[in-house]
């Protein structure tokens with residue numbers, strides 16, 4: 001159960017008239033989300049996803065929704081926010097921020113093969129290029145500043161060897177972020193959470209990226225590292241799967257060639273991608289927010305990935 005704010009067809013009868021979507025025909029709560037109340041909505045115009053935002057505010061949402069609109073307008077496969085007749089894409093329903101976006105076809109591919117990784121790599125590169133002229137700016141809110149602030153909060157919960165690893169890695173990442181190589185990295189809006197459960201496929205055909213609510217402006221290579229650390233690994237050991245890795249990187253590189261600085265930064269960036277999710281999972285595990293509904297993700301998964309990246313450096317980027 002993850003619909004926090006119920007919505008019925010009756011609630012929509014009047015509300016939906018601000019859009020050119022015809023009459024609402026069916027609405028069904030989606031159970032898998034943990035951040036928002038999501039619904040599949042069928043109207044005379046087709047199928048959509050209605051979201052009521054439970055935590056994000058009216059001030060925070062334009063960056064995410066406008067970014068999706070911007071990318072969709074440039075043929076990147078993402079849900080397109082639907083505007084009302086006034087051209088607005090952020091709405092109010094039951095007193096909370098709400099959006100309607102197009103529904104992606106298909107389902108998540110949770111056991112990806114190289115062909116799926118290649119599709120993800122190519123679309124990610126396309127997304128980075130398409131985001132270059134996006135006019136709004138928001139930093140990656142789960143970037144270095146957040147890692148530095150969160151580390152002392154979670155350190156006391158870790159055993160000695162975990163504390164040692166976390167201290168060493170945060171120190172290394174702080175130094176890396178001050179380096180000339182880091183400052184030479186190309187950057188722009190990134191998804192920043194492109195895990196297997198945030199991409200849809202129909203068979204082997206990618207139909208879209210979704211869940212942009214961790215997006216922000218950061219290095220493109222960080223996005224690639226986060227994506228690789230989920231799509232191109234053996235989930236039990238955290239070890240890289242070279243066939244999937246090669247497929248994702250080659251497809252990305254064919255659309256947007258990696259730069260020399262990115263080649264130099266690849267190893268520390270893979271570690272940064274692992275550190276980010278180790279920290280957020282530690283935080284959610286040891287300091288759960290009030291009224292947290294679901295079991296937090298296992299932090300040790302990303303500790304394993306971080307140790308793997310340190311002990312078994314990835315092949316060089318081409």
Ligand SMILES: Nc1ncnc2c1ncn2[C@@H]1O[C@H](COP(=O)(O)OP(=O)(O)OP(=O)(O)O)[C@@H](O)[C@H]1O
Pocket residue numbers: 030032033034035036037038049079101102103104105197210211213
């Ligand atoms: N545009 C879309 N098209 C098709 N399905 C969607 C779309 N948006 C969301 N979904 C479905 O709704 C589910 C929950 O969405 P989403 O992951 O964005 O929610 P969330 O509340 O941010 O959850 P979480 O934080 O767990 O990722 C997805 O797993 C997916 O099945």
Ligand SMILES: N[C@@H](CCO)C(=O)O
Pocket residue numbers: 193195277280281297
């Ligand atoms: N992808 C994140 C969850 C937030 O979307 C994780 O696996 O920790």
